[in-house]
Amino acid sequence: MIMDSSADFPNCPICGSNSWTIVHGGPVRDGAFGSLRAGRVARCGGCGVDRLAESACLPDIAYATATYRQSLGQSHDLESHFGAHDELARFTLETIWPRSLRGRRVADIGCGGGSLLDHAGKLPDEMLAIDPDPGFAKSLVARGYKWFPTAAAAAETHAGLVDIAFSVQVIEHVHDPRKFLSDIRSLLSPGGIVVMSTPNRADILGDLLPEEFGRFFFRTQHRWYFDTDSLRRCAEAAGLVTEEIKHVHRYGIANAMHWLRDRCPRGRTPLHPLDSSLDLLWRSWLETNGRSDNLYAILRRGQEQP
Ligand SMILES: [Zn+2]
Structure with missing residues (x-):
């Protein structure tokens, strides 16, 4: 079905x-599963x-309110934020290997409570915590980060100064992905990179359970859904050159088996007798064949402004 533009x-x-x-x-997910x-x-x-x-699409105002986080089962409580995000930081830090953060100026766009910046430890010289939600700002500043609501606001003082800009699971939420990346680009130093991630719409579960998984994967808080090619085109439109797109799968095979058996997500719940050795094989196959749950792109500044 081909459609003309509409509201x-x-x-x-x-x-x-x-x-x-x-x-x-349709339908699509509206908050938590179910x-x-x-x-x-x-x-x-x-x-x-x-x-x-x-x-x-979820209204913008929802992102700056406790109601939104509560609808996702989250809150402004730092402990619960870290509980949900600490385990994900390693995937991002593994992605940049063998690059080092030591002595670099680092920014995290859409940092939430700052879990990723905390995991960067004392290596960077300066860290910018960028998030439109002011709920964590006081804590972020107290931990030594410079807080800004947006990349454009940070660019007033830090244009061209950031060596590594992270943006983890954010681009799928914004109104304009091209402008979002272009604003991050303006922060980058010569040779600076963006390390960004987003859900992979070629996730294997979309093939195995198109109806049930589609109602879970497509959701009111995500306006955009990328695969490798469309992400590369978006980066190019924003004046960024794609150095690499990595497929990263964050769940073991038990997650997929639970989906197939129970038609619902069970996260990292184990399923006897499936074990970590089978997880390694499963992840390797998915990542080699581009069927992981997540995409990570490493992008660098192009020569021309878009
Ligand atoms: Zn388009």
């Missing part, structure tokens, strides 16, 4: 196209990104 599917901010093809007729609402997802005929219908 639900306006012109693509990445490539300007207004040709959209429906790829998921909560659903109507919402279609369509693919851009220009750059290949998928987007959620605007009428199903």
Whole structure:
């Protein structure tokens, strides 16, 4: 089904196209698993990104309120933030290997409570904590980070000075992914890089359980859904050159087996007798074949402004 632009599917901010093809007729997840609402997802005929219908997207104001975090089972309590995010920091830090953070100026765009910056330890010379939610700002500043609500605000004092900019699971939320990356680009020093991640829409579970997993994967807080090619095109449109896109799978095989058996997510719950040696094989196959749950892109400044 080819659609013209409409209130639900306006012109693509990445490539300007207004040709959209429906790829998921709904429903989509609305907060935690099990909560659903109507919402279609369509693919851009220009750059290949998928987007959620605007009428199903979570309003911006929700991101700066406790209600949003509570709807996801999160809160402004630092301990619960760290509990949810500390285990994910290692995937990001493994991605940049063998690069070192020592002596670098580092920024985390969409840092939340600062879990990733904490894991960077004392290696960087300076760390910018960038997040529109002011709920953690006081704690972030107390831990020695410079807090800014947006990359554009940080650029007023730090344009061209950041060596490594992280942005983990953020681009899928924003209004304009191209502007989002372009604003981060303005922070980068010559030779600076962006290390960013986003869910992979080619996740194997989309093939194994297209209906059930689609209702989980597509969700009201994610406007955009990328695969390798569409992420590369978005980076290019923002004046960034793709050095590398890595497929990173964060769950063991028990997660997929639970999905197939119970039709619902069970996170890292073990499933006897599946063990870590099988996890290694499963992850290796997914990452080699581009079917992981997550994409990490390492991008560097291009020569020209977009
Ligand atoms: Zn597009």
